[in-house]
Amino acid sequence: LVEAHHWREVAAARYDELMVRHPEAFADHAAEFWLTVGGDAHKGRLLAEQNFETRKTPRAYELVLQAAVATQETTAVCRMTEPLWPVEQMGPRLRALAIRALTSCGPLSPSSEGHQ
Numbered sequence: 001l002v003e004a005h006h007w008r009e010v011a012a013a014r015y016d017e018l019m020v021r022h023p024e025a026f027a028d029h030a031a032e033f034w035l036t037v038g039g040d041a042h043k044g045r046l047l048a049e050q051n052f053e054t055r056k057t058p059r060a061y062e063l064v065l066q067a068a069v070a071t072q073e074t075t076a077v078c079r080m081t082e083p084l085w086p087v088e089q090m091g092p093r094l095r096a097l098a099i100r101a102l103t104s105c106g107p108l109s110p111s112s113e114g115h116q
Contacts, residue, residue, distance in 0.1 A: 012038055019047070027051035031063050041070035058094050065094075065101050078105035 015030040015038075028051045034044030045067035052060045061080070068076040081101045090098060
């Protein structure tokens, strides 16, 4: 456990360094780190949003949704999920995350009804 904590701290410091030097190249990797083993969902969310501004890829959508869910930012979850429909255009991982995220949004709009 002590060794794992040490390596987590090493990785955290390295991601911080990489974000200073190459933010566009590492925002997605750093966001994923902070959302998981890094243990700082709010920092992960900021990085996921930064990554999303750079690239609107399925992976960028996944990270920003994952971050919004992790930080319980319901408004952000709903705002980010709604434009993703129809689900047929999503990969399975993004589809599962979007459906999970939408459960916190209440009634679906007419444009997304029937796509769950």
